[in-house]
Amino acid sequence: MSEELFDIAVIGGGVNGCGIARDAAGRGARVLLLEARDLASGTSSASTKLIHGGLRYLEHYEFGLVRESLSERERLWAIAPHIIWPLRFILPHVKGLRPRWLLRLGLFVYDHLGGRKRLPATRSVDLARHPGGRPLKDEFTHAYVYSDCWVDDARLVVLNARDAADHGAEVHTGSRVEALTREAEGWRIEAGGKSFHARAVVNAAGPAVLKLLGQAGEQSERRMRLVRGSHIVVPRKFEHEFAYFFQLPDGRIFFAIPYEQDFTLIGTTDRDHHGSLEDVRASDEEIAYLCEGASHYFREPVTPGDVVWTYSGVRPLIDDGSGKPEAATRGYTLELTDEDEGAPLLSVMGGKITTYRHLAQEAVDLLCHRLPQLAHKHWTDKAPLPGGNFSADELPSMFEHYASRYPFLEPGWLHRLLRNYGTLISDIFGNAAALPECGIHFGNGLTECEVRYLVQREWCRSAEDLLWRRTKLGLRMNAQQVDELQNYLAKLTPA
Known part of the structure; x- marks a missing residue:
């Protein structure tokens, strides 16, 4: 039983919860x-993996949200250049859908609304002469190319x-909240078989935000829409490094993005979700929808038989009365209980991954008024995330440096490691001079020293944690390799 009194207990190990914990600890x-399962085990590892303003949100007149997102885009790129990098998107014009002038106007606003500095501006291209046109059907002749950023969402959370934790926070995964009780000097929290005490609680439970509010004996006037x-x-459907922004006749849009060197990521759908939050999966209808949409554009059709992996997440959106799920706002609201109710409870409702840092800053600012021991200082906009203490321009020279220091790492392995860990590669491999010095090789460049690092420093407990969230090596590992890894982890992390 822990009788230590924390200033803030954050419930929910998604991007908002981890961002708030980082800001407050700093x-x-x-x-x-406290996280019920693994960090980023829900919505935060199931995004389209973009740091973007949301070009389509302009159609819904959400200029404030787009401006906030675009202003965060280059800021996040600067503090995490290993897991965030710029990407150029090809937006083909489709006859009968949005006219050229509307696309150009929207992209002009997109270029100038959020203070773009380093990312290239939009330009018009002839698809017959542009490499992005080769995989597409001949009917698509004209396109616009604009900028956004890609992110490894699960690693952003971790x-x-x-x-x-480096700033002193305690992180407990596998700690589902069983009871949340307001007491005289704060909150008593029963989670994972332990008891904790905190002056304030942040409810960052994502899709379960209203359920957790109910556990605390509170309720909100707002309704959530789970999408x-x-x-x-x-x-991989194309050899170039551009991504695609595709429009569909039903008015929806989706992306096709270069993914993990050898694959293409296609998504997303928007469907109201009414089932369990514990096992969220893509339906056959959703898979067929995405295949048909991609086949509308690509010369080479995409079929359900081509699919090597699917993933789904439930977005907790504020129910603003929109008719279609894709029209529901991606904005957020922070609800703080009144002072006369006693110990503060702050609930995070809505949001998108691009705005997580700004959301976290606003959340901690709100708590500053109730917890005077908190410093009212903003710091997360400049401080790099672990491994990101370099500039994006240094990536090529860093690759050469680590290739020279660890010559036993094949180029594809090193590319993955650099994109996962940045300068933390040195913490993983130390003074190793040959592959055997790294311990067991589980395959595809995953060594025992990396596995131990992920267990000791990143709360990794299972093969699923490691292969689908800390890395994406699940795309490459066979069943025997997965079993060997799981058996090793079971010995390393006994229950």
Whole structure:
């Protein structure tokens, strides 16, 4: 039984919860982070993996949300250049859908609304002469090319948790909240078989935010709309490094993005979700929908038989009365209980991955008024996330440096490691001079020293944690390799 009194207990190990824990810990708060399963095990690892303003949100007149997102885009790129990098998107014009002038106007606003500095501006291209036109059907002749950024969403979450812990936060995974009780000097929290105490609680439970409110004896006037987004991964459909923004006749849009060197990521859908939150999966209808949409554009059709992996997440959106799921706002609201109710409870409703840092900053600012021991300082906009203490321009020279230091790492392995860990590669491999010095090789460049690092420093407990969230090596490992890894982890992390 822990009788330590934390300043803030954050419930929910998604991107918002981990971002709030990081911000608060860096301001001097004693922070506890509780996650029912694994970090990023829900919505935060199931995004389209974009740091973007949301070009289509302009059609719904959400200019404030787009501006906030675009202003965060280059800021996040600067503090995490290993897991975030720029990407150029090809938006083909489709006759009978949005006219050229409307696309150009929207992209002009998109270029100028959020203070773009380093990312290239939009330009018009002839698909007959552009490499992005080769995989597409001949009917698509004209396109616009614009900028956004890609992110490894699950690693973004884990690195925020890691930085929170480096600033003194306690992080407990596998700690589902069983009871949440307001007491005289704060909150008593029963989670994972332990008892914790905190002056304030942050409810960052994502799709379960209203359920957790109910556990605390509170309720909100707001309603949440749970929307399922599903994605498919297929073998690489094109050789260039551009991504695609595709429009469909039903008015929806989706993306096709270069993924993990040898694959293409296609998504997303928007479907109201009414089932369990414990096992969210893509339906056959969603898979077929994405295959048909991609086949409308690509010369080579995409079929359900091509799909090597699917993933789905439930977005907790504020119910604003929109008719279609894709029209529901991606904005967020922070609800703080009144002072006369006693110990503060702050609930996070809605949001998108691009705005997580700004959301976290606003959340901790709100708590500053109730917890005077918190420093009212903003710091997360400049401080790099772990492994990101370099500039994006240095990536090529860093690759050469680590290739020279660890010549036993094949180029594809090193590319993955650099994109996962940045300068933390040195913490993993130390002074190793040959592959055998790294311990067991589980296959595809995954060595025992990396596995031990993920267990000791990133709360990894299972093969699923490692292969689908800390890395995406699940796309490459066979069943025997997965079993060997799981058996090793079982010995390394006894229950």
